[in-house]
Amino acid sequence: MDHVTFQAMVVYEEEGRFVRRIETRQVGDLPKGEVLIRVGYSSVNWKDCLSAMGNRGVSRHYPHTPGIDAAGMVAESFSEGFGKGERVLVTGYDLGMNTSGGFAEYIRVPSDWVVKLPEGLTRKEAMMLGTAGFTAGLSVKRLVDFGIPPERGPVLVTGATGGVGGLAIGILKKLGYSVTAVSGRTHRPDYLKEIGADEVLSLSDMLDESGKPMGKPRWASVVETLGGPLLTSAIKQTEPGGVVTCCGNILSGDFSSSIYPFILRGVSLCGINSATCPMAVRQSVWKSLATSWKPETLDTQVSILSGLDALDEQIERMVSGERVGRSVVHLP
Ligand SMILES: NC(=O)c1ccc[n+]([C@@H]2O[C@H](COP(=O)([O-])OP(=O)(O)OC[C@H]3O[C@@H](n4cnc5c(N)ncnc54)[C@H](OP(=O)(O)O)[C@@H]3O)[C@@H](O)[C@H]2O)c1
Missing domain, CATH: 3.40.50.720 (NAD(P)-binding Rossmann-like Domain)
Incomplete structure (x- = not known):
């Protein structure tokens, strides 16, 4: 699928400033990994803002696509553990830090970063939590x-x-x-x-x-x-x-x-370190979040943004301390 094109936010360093653009990229540009995922939803976290603003403590190399969270469907898999069309989520590890992240229609990651969406959780809800x-x-x-x-x-x-x-x-x-x-x-x-x-x-x-x-x-x-x-x-x-x-x-x-x-x-x-939390604990907490721990108030706490174009303003609002709750971006 290397020739397939997709939209992504790319952060560039230009004359000492960091600028964000929505651009067309190719799947072949993505890092190596066993699982290619068509991202349906991502979410905006504090770490994403730091990466989008050029914080080298989070992302060392630019141009870069932020987004530490992604939920979507497997588009291609070279791992026995995951099949095409399976609904999955990825949070943490190096996603969106120095690995091209979820502010894009595709990510490609190692299979041991990927969690199958537990029963009871939609992709949208997975990113409302993120x-x-x-x-x-x-x-x-x-x-x-x-x-x-x-x-x-x-x-x-x-x-x-x-x-x-x-x-x-x-x-x-x-x-x-x-x-x-x-x-x-x-x-x-x-x-x-x-x-x-x-x-x-x-x-x-x-x-x-x-x-x-x-x-x-x-x-x-x-x-x-x-x-x-x-x-x-x-x-x-x-x-x-x-x-x-x-x-x-x-x-x-x-x-x-x-x-x-x-x-x-x-x-x-x-x-608490969510990024490198062991897979067994990760799966068990996601299972709880899908069922008996799922907050009743997700809709009150989370706003849904449509498309990558909406991210820029959201990042600015979060950095200036104006945002309340959480924001999820839908990539239809
Ligand atoms: N260790 C981990 O695995 C892990 C994972 C996720 C996040 N984190 C960290 O946890 C912290 C919270 O993350 P988050 O995603 O909840 O962030 P968030 O959505 O931006 O919320 C941060 C909250 O902090 C308060 N706050 C106080 N001073 C602030 C300031 N100067 N600027 C912005 N907010 C300020 C505000 O709450 P009030 O106004 O209500 O006080 C704000 O709503 C961050 O430091 C993040 O890096 C760590």
Whole structure:
């Protein structure tokens, strides 16, 4: 199929600036891999914005096509595990980083990156969840694995109007947890309650700047998505035996803590890495997301963009902090 042409967003570096264009490419230009996928849906994540803006910590080489998520149909397969026409999804690994990504009608990837779409999940829903929902699922899995039951008390979720935070709220709600959302956007309490938050706090309601090693225990566990002072405060405020998951660095890549929450309260700090998560865990979390963990509020949280042309504005809105929820792009 090397001669087949398709549309893709391509980011170029030109005179020190990064510019994005929608262009015609050929399947033969794609990297090697056993599975060629006709992408039906992709989604816009924070990492995609960094790649689209020329962040070399994410994408070293340009010209480049971003898009860390893709769901579609197998168009050609040289792997026994996948047949033509099969519905599949890919999130993470190197997709959209230094491998041509999902902001295109075709991707070609190694077969061990590909997940068969579980029963109960459409391609569109898979991308409504995407890396954000998968990361939220991995975070909630930590609470479940540590045996934190819903009766233990409220779970705090930070970055609540964002993709990971919002979908963590939806999953926790579905599992019967009481959720407190903390958000920098205090003008969105109705939205946050609609997607499942029982209580909404502003950053100042939650940040602990006392300088003390521990604060009053407030949360059975925390899904922390932004890093910096929020992670520092979350650790201090977690109840004995609770879990704090940490996945993001939008506020800062640093945090500070004494050892006391860990040795006096038995608090556990769990790092989440969705990109290289082992395949068995990946398949099991996607299966849960397709069934008993699927948030009821996907339609409220996710807007659907039509075609690659709509991506440019969405990336700008996300970078300027205007976007609420998540966006999925449909490539018919
Ligand atoms: N470790 C992993 O595997 C993994 C996977 C996916 C994402 N992540 C990371 O998790 C973090 C969240 O990702 P996401 O996809 O949820 O991002 P997102 O959809 O852009 O949401 C980010 C949220 O962060 C809050 N925020 C606070 N300060 C901000 C700022 N200066 N600019 C933009 N947003 C700001 C906002 O929520 P409020 O206004 O409600 O506070 C915003 O809605 C990112 O750091 C991302 O890289 C990690």
